[in-house]
Amino acid sequence: MLLNTSNERVFTVSSITRHIQTVFKEDPLLSDITIIGEISNYKPHSSGHMYFILKDEQSQIKCVMFRGNNYGLDFKPMDGLSVRAKGEIRVYEKRGEYQLYVSQMSEAGRGALFAAFEALKEKLKAEGLFSPETKKPLPRIPHKIAVITSPTGAAIRDIISITLRRFPNMHIVVMPAQVQGDVAAEQIAENITFLNQVMPELDFIIIGRGGGSIEELWAFNEEKLARAIYASEIPIISAVGHETDFTISDFVADLRAPTPSGAAEMAIPEKESLMKHLSLIKNKVNRIFVHILELKNQRCLNLIENIKYQSPKNMILQHLQTVDDLYNRLKLNMKYILDMNENNLIKYREKIISLSPKSILKRGYSICLKIPERIVVKKIKQVEKDHKIEIIVQDGNISANVSGKEEIKNDR
Amino acid sequence: MTDKKKKDEDISFEESLKKLEEIAEELEKGELNLDEALKLYEEGMHFSDKCLEKLNETKKKVEKLTREGDGKYRTEPFSITEDEEASNE
Numbered sequence: 240m241l242l243n244t245s246n247e248r249v250f251t252v253s254s255i256t257r258h259i260q261t262v263f264k265e266d267p268l269l270s271d272i273t274i275i276g277e278i279s280n281y282k283p284h285s286s287g288h289m290y291f292i293l294k295d296e297q298s299q300i301k302c303v304m305f306r307g308n309n310y311g312l313d314f315k316p317m318d319g320l321s322v323r324a325k326g327e328i329r330v331y332e333k334r335g336e337y338q339l340y341v342s343q344m345s346e347a348g349r350g351a352l353f354a355a356f357e358a359l360k361e362k363l364k365a366e367g368l369f370s371p372e373t374k375k376p377l378p379r380i381p382h383k384i385a386v387i388t389s390p391t392g393a394a395i396r397d398i399i400s401i402t403l404r405r406f407p408n409m410h411i412v413v414m415p416a417q418v419q420g421d422v423a424a425e426q427i428a429e430n431i432t433f434l435n436q437v438m439p440e441l442d443f444i445i446i447g448r449g450g451g452s453i454e455e456l457w458a459f460n461e462e463k464l465a466r467a468i469y470a471s472e473i474p475i476i477s478a479v480g481h482e483t484d485f486t487i488s489d490f491v492a493d494l495r496a497p498t499p500s501g502a503a504e505m506a507i508p509e510k511e512s513l514m515k516h517l518s519l520i521k522n523k524v525n526r527i528f529v530h531i532l533e534l535k536n537q538r539c540l541n542l543i544e545n546i547k548y549q550s551p552k553n554m555i556l557q558h559l560q561t562v563d564d565l566y567n568r569l570k571l572n573m574k575y576i577l578d579m580n581e582n583n584l585i586k587y588r589e590k591i592i593s594l595s596p597k598s599i600l601k602r603g604y605s606i607c608l609k610i611p612e613r614i615v616v617k618k619i620k621q622v623e624k625d626h627k628i629e630i631i632v633q634d635g636n637i638s639a640n641v642s643g644k645e646e647i648k649n650d651r
Numbered sequence: 652m653t654d655k656k657k658k659d660e661d662i663s664f665e666e667s668l669k670k671l672e673e674i675a676e677e678l679e680k681g682e683l684n685l686d687e688a689l690k691l692y693e694e695g696m697h698f699s700d701k702c703l704e705k706l707n708e709t710k711k712k713v714e715k716l717t718r719e720g721d722g723k724y725r726t727e728p729f730s731i732t733e734d735e736e737a738s739n740e
Contacts, residue, residue: 380664382709390715396731399713410712413729436722510706517702520671524695527678531688534681 253332260330263337269328274300274339275347278320280452289316292452293324293339300328301338314346318453319353322346352453356460359487363462368469374493375474377506380513381442383410384506385473387430390415394449394478394499401503406510412438418448423458428467435472443506444471446488447478447499459486468492478502600633607631610638619646664705671698 250258263269276293283289287306292299302324316322326341363369384402388394390413402409414434416426427446434444446468448456458464459479468475468491477492478499489495496502547553592598596606607616610627622628622641630637662670674695678688715729 378663378665380705385716390729399731403711403713408707408709408711410709411714411729412726413713413715415715415717430718433718433722433724437724513706514703517668517671517699517706520668520675521695521699523675524671524678524692524699527675527681528688528692528695531678531681531683531685535685 252335256330256332256335260332263329271325272328272339273323273325275321275323276300277351278316278322279318279454281316281318283316291316293322301336302326302341303338304341304344308342309344312344316344319356320346321351352457356487359460359462359465360490363465363487363491368465369490373469377474377476377494378442379508381406381409381507383412383438383441385412385414385434385438385441385444387414387416387427387434387444387446388448388499389418392418392449394418394447397498397500398445398447398478398503401500402507405503405507408510409507412441417458419451419455419458424461424464427458428464431464431467431471431473431475435470439472441473443474443476443493445476445478445496445499445502445506446492447476447496447502448480449499450480450484456480456484456486459488461487464488465491476502476506597633600631605630605632619644662701664702667698667701667705671695671702674698 274293276295276299279292279294279299281289281291287309289304289309291302291304293302294300304324304326314320323345324339324341325343326339328337328339330337367373386395386398388398395413399411399413402411412434414430416430417423418427431444431446434441446459448459456479459477465487468477468488474493475488475491476494476496477486477488478496478501479486479489480498482497482501494502494505496505600606608614608629608631609616609621610629613629614621616622616628622644624641624643626641628639628641630639674691677683678691678695683691713729714726716724716726718724
């Protein structure tokens, strides 16, 4: 084949791309077309535009629906949904890709995959594979866990790093398996059965993978895997795709995690916060116990004080004081009594003294005694003429004879 | 005695922690005599040790398990970075 360089037309990438665009635009069919297909790889962008693929068994076509057009959609686009999309097919020149610019879209019934999903879900649900009563609880402190997933994906990386961050001394067993494609469900199911046989001590098994289209996640919607999960004695955590992806394994598993990293967040406790909690309670027990000891000790001290106060020594001291008091009182009273008697004595003595005959003699009176009887002469009849008498005066005795007597008649 | 020992080793972290919390509560009520308080305190320290033991009993290990048929398998250390490089082949 000869090359005629002078006749050859050479294009730049952009000029030929523009040419292709023109061809598309001149074709009346491509400018106003309605396509029926199943939505896949649906990605709503934060700008409001929607990007997805329409596909059937053999082919697929890229689609974009801008915000201005999708604003009034009466359904929520999602993977597996069958739709009618109306618009024009144009070239996205920057990438050299043709795509359908969707202006209107309506639901055309659920897609085939979705129908299969729903049918299996109903069937297994009816059999009781989803029932909450058969779900096994996860231990609060796992020691050994297994992860069945692709050994090279982001999922295993996330699970390991989050697990070790939360609980640095964990034993993680990675069991590699394909997570998409024809053999994936079978492999994962077999690995679950295998681990149940050889490592029954596992605390739980995480099965999962990162996000993808409904086809990529399909292994987790297969009955074989669902049954292996249900049969597993070891608790299973299903962590498939994103938060919004629900698979059959999610329903059968003992715990559904929204994402692989979510599985680690949910099932692995934070060792540090457990340690903190533990030391908090331990300190509390210590504190209260010390407090109890202090209370009891204080009570003992109080009792000792009381006993000391009640001791006999104290009573003796008390009584000694009482005795002293009494003694003092006695002494005081005694003195009073003595003083009083002494006074009386003096008084009586003076009285006696004043009444003694001698004091009368001092006043000039005299006593006349009849001799020899020495009887006091009180009446005139006691003496006769020539009787001896003695007259006692204050400073001596006078001896005399009665020379006469005269009776004084008391006739008054 | 052996029965008690066995039971003790079987006790899970949750149970130990729960016991410890109950003991703290019981002590807090303050209606105990000294002997009872001492006994509870000793139990509390025991369960707190148990909890700690459970938290620390595992050694960190990340390994890859490969099946070798006949229910046999072998394990080798698994490192994320190495495998990422390997996946670039």
